[in-house]
Amino acid sequence: MAATPRTPSPAEPGAQPPLGLRERKKLRTRVAIRQATYRLIAEQGYDATTIEQIAEAAEVSPSTVFRYFATKEDIVLTDEYDPVMEASLRSRPADEAPLLSVRLMMIESLTSFMETENEELRQRTRLMVEVPAIRARMTETMSDTAKILAQVLADRTGRSADDLKIRIFIAAVLGALREVTLYWGEHDQEGDLIAMINDALDTLEGGLLL
Structure with a gap:
């Protein structure tokens, strides 16, 4: 599956400050949800993939999925x-x-x-x-x-x-x-x-x- 986006190192132009622990956890959760979504869609199609399935595959609750992404379309696009x-x-x-x-x-x-x-x-x-x-x-x-x-x-x-x-x-x-x-x-x-x-x-x- 896809890796997390590469953030520029501090020496590079456009570098971002290092993420704190909480932000890293949030990023990992977003990435896990997105990767689970892409995997399920590849296996069974977009329409057949539900938020409940995505949550189970990402090992989070459906409410957590909605906390990070308002719609299934947002998971794909964000x-x-x-x-x-x-x-x-x-x-x-x-x-x-x-x-x-x-x-x-x-x-x-x-x-x-x-x-x-x-x-x-x-x-x-x-x-x-x-x-x-x-x-x-x-x-x-x-x-x-x-x-x-x-x-x-x-x-x-x-x-x-x-x-x-x-x-x-x-x-x-x-x-x-x-x-x-x-x-x-x-x-x-x-x-x-x-x-x-x-x-x-x-x-x-x-x-x-x-």
Whole structure:
């Protein structure tokens, strides 16, 4: 099964402070629930997998599952990468072009994800394509990521995170990421996902010319 997300070491850009004991226990519980969910879905399908089965497989109670994840879709979609992406983006030079900063942050985060959780990424992408409820929930959860990244860019530029240009910028970048991921999944995960994301961001940078 997939390993836990790799947090940068203190010497790396974007490093996070070491987690305390309580936070490590919470992380282990979230990972155990997520791994159990992916294992059960691989064995019997998404619809047949229940919260009760997930709780039993993860050796926690159903109420614990719901304490960490509001819905079954959230178990599939939630990872630990938002804080890592935020720290990575904040570590970029303040005078760097925002699209370049976001591009490098996304590639760094995705590369780490693919190195440590490649099978989980592939299974998640298959489920995004196959399960309408997961696709719908993905759009909702991406709004949380958008708020985090918008705040980083707002802090860099002295604007409000609610600035319309910042919101449009983040929406365009995350929308491109969503469509590339779905396209990759719809086409049997063929091709280099990172290269495809770079191509999509090139399209944005070029002014959406076809």
